[in-house]
Amino acid sequence: MSWLTEYVRPKIRTLFTRSSVPDNLWHQCPACQQMIFHRDLEASLKVCSQCGHHMRADSEERLLWTFDEDSYTRIELPKPVADPLRFRDSKRYQDRLKEAREKTHLDDAIVVAHGTIGGEKAVVAVMEFGFIGGSMGAAVGDAIVAAARLAVLQQAPLIVFTASGGARMQEGAISLMQMPRTVIATRLVKDAGLPFIVVLTDPTTGGVTASFAMLGDIQIAEPGAMIGFAGARVIEQTVREILPEGFQRAEYLLQHGIIDMVVKRSEMKATLARVIGLLRPPEVAAAA
Ligand SMILES: [Zn+2]
Numbered sequence: 350m351s352w353l354t355e356y357v358r359p360k361i362r363t364l365f366t367r368s369s370v371p372d373n374l375w376h377q378c379p380a381c382q383q384m385i386f387h388r389d390l391e392a393s394l395k396v397c398s399q400c401g402h403h404m405r406a407d408s409e410e411r412l413l414w415t416f417d418e419d420s421y422t423r424i425e426l427p428k429p430v431a432d433p434l435r436f437r438d439s440k441r442y443q444d445r446l447k448e449a450r451e452k453t454h455l456d457d458a459i460v461v462a463h464g465t466i467g468g469e470k471a472v473v474a475v476m477e478f479g480f481i482g483g484s485m486g487a488a489v490g491d492a493i494v495a496a497a498r499l500a501v502l503q504q505a506p507l508i509v510f511t512a513s514g515g516a517r518m519q520e521g522a523i524s525l526m527q528m529p530r531t532v533i534a535t536r537l538v539k540d541a542g543l544p545f546i547v548v549l550t551d552p553t554t555g556g557v558t559a560s561f562a563m564l565g566d567i568q569i570a571e572p573g574a575m576i577g578f579a580g581a582r583v584i585e586q587t588v589r590e591i592l593p594e595g596f597q598r599a600e601y602l603l604q605h606g607i608i609d610m611v612v613k614r615s616e617m618k619a620t621l622a623r624v625i626g627l628l629r630p631p632e633v634a635a636a637a
Contacts, residue, residue: 378402380573394614403571403614405551407453408460408475411510415473415618421464426495428456429487434521442519449480457488458513461496463503467622469629470505472496475512476557482514485557489517490527493561497534506544506625507535511562515555528560535564544628546621549576549599549608567624568608570599571617576608 375384380402385393394414395404406414412421436442450456458480463472474496476483493509500507516524538545547565551574558578570576577597585592595601602608612620 376404379404396614401572401613403551403573405478405512406614407479408455408477408510411475412460412462412473414614415475415508415510415621416462416464416466416471417468421462421473423460423462424495424499426456426459426461426488427491429491432519433487433523434519436519436521438519445481445519453477453480455480457486457492458483459489459492461492461499463499463505466508466618466625469622469625470503471508471621471625472500472503472505473508473510475510478512478514478552481517483512483557484514484517484524485527485531486517486520486524487527490530493527493531494534494537497537500538500543501541504541504543506546506628507538508546508548508621509561509565510548510550511553511557512550513553513555513557513562515557515559525556528556531561532564535561539566542630544625546624548612548617548621549574551575554578554580563607566628567610569610569612569617569620569624570602570608572599572611572613574599576602 374387376387376390377384378397378400381397381400383397383399385397389398395406395410396402397404412423431446432442434442455477458477459474460477461472461474463470465471474493476489496507496509516527518524535545544566545564546567546569547562549562549568549570551571553562553574553576555578558576575597576599581592581597593601599608599611603611610620
């Protein structure tokens with residue numbers, strides 16, 4: 350041990366501590382491995398400039414990208430009984446909820462806000478994949494019902510951005526009951542003659558696909574989004590066939606008539622505004 354290792358090196362180290370250099374300045378594209386500077390990534394709405402891969406986004410980003418600047422207000426959502434079954438798998442469900450809340454600063458896997466999109470009134474619900482895989486329990490069901498009621502009250506279209514692994518198994522049958530509940534919620538909107546628009550983002554699967562996520566008057570998806578009910582491996586094992594290339598991806602679903610549009614993130618807001626404008630009832634248009 351010389352004075353170099355004992356004294357000089359630690360000093361140099363303190364000059365270049367990790368805390369002074371944020372470690373998230375560069376992000377790697379999960380599709381093409383390109384390194385992207387964080388400001389460029391922010392400017393491109395988390396779309397890789399090299400390969401066009403649409404990276405996952407959180408609910409806050411979605412609201413910012415969708416609504417007109419400073420036009421939206423998030424609503425407070427109902428708080429259903431947490432952990433009704435006192436469920437425990439490898440961890441207590443209570444602890445999972447607590448962790449997810451700390452990580453996302455959300456109460457559950459969804460946010461609802463109202464505001465304007467290109468000057469058009471709209472209610473938007475966004476699922477948060479970072480909260481226990483965007484899984485649907487009673488809280489998500491309640492939020493979809495609340496969003497539908499708000500849309501009817503405001504005579505505004507309802508737009509839902511989905512991102513979900515499906516029903517939340519820690520709530521057992523209660524999570525499954527959210528499937529018919531959310532379907533009924535979409536009915537409220539449709540019965541009021543208002544548009545219900547779904548934007549499917551990566552990934553949308555399970556009980557969410559099997560309920561409200563497929564009931565939009567207009568079904569939009571982001572490029573490359575994985576959309577399905579069961580996973581490809583499960584299907585392959587069940588039907589004992591090799592699945593076609595691009596199976597369960599947005600573009601494949603568009604080709605096969607399951608969805609109406611695949612829209613790039615950079616064009617999503619303008620597209621939503623245009624669609625809402627086209628679907629606005631004539632009497633409202635006349636009154637405006
Ligand atoms: Zn890329």
